[in-house]
Amino acid sequence: MRLLLLGGTAHLGSTVATRALARGHQVTCLARGSAGPPEGVTFVRGDRDDPDGLSAVRDEEWDVVVDVTRQPGQVRRAVSELRTRHWVFVSTANVYAAASAPGYDEDTPLLEPLEGEAMTSMEEYGPAKVACERAVTDGARAGGGTATLVRAGLIGGPGDDSARVGYWPWRLAHPSGPDVIVPDDLDFPVAFIDVRDIAAWVVHAAEQRLDGAFNVTGPPTTLGTVLEESARVAGATVPLRPVPVAELTRLGVRPWMGPRSLPLWIDDPALRHFAVMGTGRARAAGLHTRPLAETLADTLAYEEARESPRPVGLTDAEEQEIRAALG
Ligand SMILES: NC(=O)c1ccc[n+]([C@@H]2O[C@H](COP(=O)([O-])OP(=O)(O)OC[C@H]3O[C@@H](n4cnc5c(N)ncnc54)[C@H](OP(=O)(O)O)[C@@H]3O)[C@@H](O)[C@H]2O)c1
Structure with missing residues (x-):
């Protein structure tokens, strides 16, 4: 296949490109x-915010175009300018x-689509992706083609600089004291997908020209199981210290992401089941996900080699300060 990847230089896009090459496809990536x-x-x-940003790729006939953007205006321009038989749009559970x-x-009902061409804050991320999905689907239909909408859950695995998955095996491998601070909500429902698995499925969806929307994430598990498996792959013997959510809040610890946070957990009942989408449709259409332990072990190896600071979790100093405050 002649595959055009709009993006292809970041975590998922570059893994899709590598996978597509390994499958013998010709891959062109457009990015800044x-x-x-x-x-x-x-x-x-090419810069897709530039009206001529797609000029280098718009005269060709593609078998598939894969797009990872979150900006509806960029999608509208792509579907109106590019010629392809099939689109794969990477969307989100949001x-x-x-x-x-x-x-x-x-x-499940969707959010209302964002009006306008571009999202300006992360609060608009879900509505922006809805608008992108519509533009891709309408554009594909108008051109007589097909479109796969990949509604991705949290993406982890090697190369994930967000470290939302990687924090836990890394922290268990490198405790800052006699225990590891965790939320006491160990039954919190968790699911995420290894970047290599979603990339493989994106390429599969392109090859098969799968039409429609597909939830794509790993099997449902719990925060407790992820911590247990993380400890195992890290060879950790340090105990967990489950801390009540009210105490974490009092001590300024945030859920999910960002500085001074504990990832893979959300302190909001409305989002409790957010991660654990039903993936029956994607699995019936060939989605395969590797064992949790393999993703955690490979993610830990990535974290061990990383040089940039981790944008999530507690630093050693923060964890020590919290431990001292808890007494
Ligand atoms: N990470 C998660 O947990 C998660 C969860 C659910 C869904 N998703 C979705 O999964 C996808 C992740 O994609 P990704 O990892 O490849 O990361 P990304 O950060 O979404 O990648 C953006 C890509 O587009 C290019 N780009 C950005 N602005 C551009 C512009 N103006 N013109 C041309 N190219 C531009 C970037 O390269 P340059 O900067 O070089 O231009 C890069 O290659 C996204 O669709 C995201 O919404 C992610």
Whole structure:
């Protein structure tokens, strides 16, 4: 296949490019070039915010275009200018209006689409992706083509600089004291997918020209199981110290992400089942996910080698300060 990847230089995009090359496809990536593309792709520099940003790729006939953007205006321009038989748009679980029950499927109501061309804050991320999905689907239909909407859950695995998954095996491998501070909500429902698995499925969806929306994440588990498996792959013997959520809040510890946080957990009943989407449709269409322990072990190896600071979790000093405050 001749595959055009709009993006392809960041975590998921570059893994999709690598996978597509390994499957024998010809891959062209278009991006501004903030980071280098994977070896073996044809790289085209272009800024999609520029009205002529797609000029280098719009005269060609593509078998598939894969897009990872979050900006509806960029999608509208791409579907109006590019010629392809199939689109794959990487969307998100954030498109859903509510994650009311575990295993929620693709027919769950969506948020209202963002009006306008570009999102300006992360609060607009879900509505922006809804608008992107619509633009891709409408554009594909108008051109007589097909479109896969990949509603991705949290993406982890090697190369994930967000460290939302990697924090836990890393922290267990490198305790800052006699225990590891964790939320006492160990039954919190967790699911995430290894970047290599979602990339493989994106390429599969492109090859099969799968039409429609698909929830794509790993099997449902719990925070407690992730911590247990993380301790195992890290060879950790240090005990967990489950801290009540009210105490964490009092001590300024945030859920999910950001500085002074504990990831993979959300202190909001409305988002309790957010991660654990139903993936029956994607699994029936070939989604395969590797064992949790393999992702955690490979993510730990990535964390051990990383040089940039981790943007999530507690630093040693923060964990020590919290431990001291708890007494
Ligand atoms: N990470 C998660 O847990 C998660 C969860 C659910 C869904 N998702 C979705 O998964 C996808 C992740 O994609 P990703 O890892 O490849 O990261 P990304 O940060 O979304 O990648 C953006 C890509 O687009 C390019 N780009 C950005 N602005 C551009 C512009 N104006 N013109 C041309 N190219 C531009 C970037 O390269 P340059 O900067 O070089 O231009 C980069 O290659 C996204 O769709 C995200 O919404 C992620």
